[in-house]
Amino acid sequence: MIFLHISDIHFLREYKKEVSGYNSIFNNMTNPIDQIKKLMSKVNNKLDFIIITGDLVEGGNSEDYRELKRHLDEIFKDIPYIITLGNHDNKAEFYKGWFNKDLGNKPYNATMNIGDIKVISFDNSEYHNPNGVIDTGRCKWLREELKKDNDKNIILMLHHHLLKEQFNLPQASYDNEFEEIIKNSSIISIFSGHTHHPYRGEFMGKPYFTSGSLSFVGYNEEDGRVRFEEASKCNLCTYENGKIDVEVINVTDENKLLTYVRF
Numbered sequence: 262m263i264f265l266h267i268s269d270i271h272f273l274r275e276y277k278k279e280v281s282g283y284n285s286i287f288n289n290m291t292n293p294i295d296q297i298k299k300l301m302s303k304v305n306n307k308l309d310f311i312i313i314t315g316d317l318v319e320g321g322n323s324e325d326y327r328e329l330k331r332h333l334d335e336i337f338k339d340i341p342y343i344i345t346l347g348n349h350d351n352k353a354e355f356y357k358g359w360f361n362k363d364l365g366n367k368p369y370n371a372t373m374n375i376g377d378i379k380v381i382s383f384d385n386s387e388y389h390n391p392n393g394v395i396d397t398g399r400c401k402w403l404r405e406e407l408k409k410d411n412d413k414n415i416i417l418m419l420h421h422h423l424l425k426e427q428f429n430l431p432q433a434s435y436d437n438e439f440e441e442i443i444k445n446s447s448i449i450s451i452f453s454g455h456t457h458h459p460y461r462g463e464f465m466g467k468p469y470f471t472s473g474s475l476s477f478v479g480y481n482e483e484d485g486r487v488r489f490e491e492a493s494k495c496n497l498c499t500y501e502n503g504k505i506d507v508e509v510i511n512v513t514d515e516n517k518l519l520t521y522v523r524f
Contacts, residue, residue: 262376265304265311266496266507267297268420268454269474271319271349272329285520286477286489287319291513294332296475296493300512301336304497308340310375314454314472315347315386315420317355326358343373345382347420347455348391370402378500379413381406385433386420393421393455395435400442407446414503417443418452422471423464428456429481440465450505452496459494459509470507472496477519487524491517 272294276287318325333342346355346369356364368384383403385393407415421433443451444465451467457474473494479487493512498505 262309262378262500263307264375264498264500265300265308266314266418266452266470266472266498267300267311267475268314268472268495269316269347269457269476270297270313270329271316271474271476272325272332273319273321274325274328276319281520281522283522283524285522289517289519290477290491291493291517293475294329294336296512297332297336300475300493300495300510303510303512305340307497310373310380311337311340311342312380312382312416312418312452313342313344314418314452315345316349316454316474316476317344317346318350319476320349320351320388321354322351323354323358326355328358330359341373341375343371343380343382343418345369345371345418345420346384346386348386348389348393350386351388368399368402370399370406372406374410374413377412377414378416379410380416380418383417383419385435392431393433395433395439397438400438403439404442407442407448411447414500415446415448416450416452416505417446417448417467420453421455422453422460423451423469424460424462427460427462427471428458430456443467449503459496461507468505470496470498473509475512482521485523486521488521489519491519 460471
């Protein structure tokens with residue numbers, strides 16, 4: 262079975278033009294929808310399903326989510342896909358645009374069964390909270406979900422990265438309860454986003470993978486600035502006999518400088 266792991270789309274129907282600062286990243290960035298189309302032209306005939314680990318939209322409104330869903334449904338066609346949300350996703354606007362429902366800011370958790378795989382989409386995000394949160398309530402939901410479908414091999418997907426050493430941004434906030442849940446679970450792999458940099462490692466004894474982004478990526482410079490480039494990447498994943506192998510796929514042919522930002 263083959264599936265795609267993509268992340269950090271940061272879609273908007275229309276990006277604000279800024280001469281400097283964070284929003285200037287988007288001035289010359291290729292629309293993420295075009296990147297997704299380019300990606301699918303490479304792998305479309307191979308895929309059994311797709312996972313998307315958050316930051317679907319760049320702080321947009323319900324119409325941005327509605328438009329993104331329309332694009333994804335059209336591009337992916339009959340390939341099943343499952344999403345989670347990131348710190349740039351406004352939950353209230355997401356529910357309105359994605360489901361035409363007014364559900365406020367409650368966490369969006371979901372599951373999807375494909376063959377002998379169960380994918381758990383675990384929401385550890387809060388809008389505008391760059392570090393995310395994994396609190397008692399979210400742990401309770403995850404613990405209960407892990408008790409179900411004992412005949413399935415479980416994939417856990419979430420937005421924020423879990424390992425301090427993998428990136429210079431703080432990892433998700435969690436305590437021993439979350440660590441014990443993961444350690445004692447039947448999860449076969451964990452997938453995350455947020456950093457925009459591909460990574461592979463291990464969390465509580467479980468194989469752990471972070472995807473690159475389909476929007477932009479940042480690199481720290483010696484003078485304190487961050488150099489932002491367009492260097493779209495994703496993970497092409499192969500599942501066989503209860504194990505997952507991951508290959509990083511380059512979507513862009515070459516990196517493109519977007520801007521420098523001093524935070």
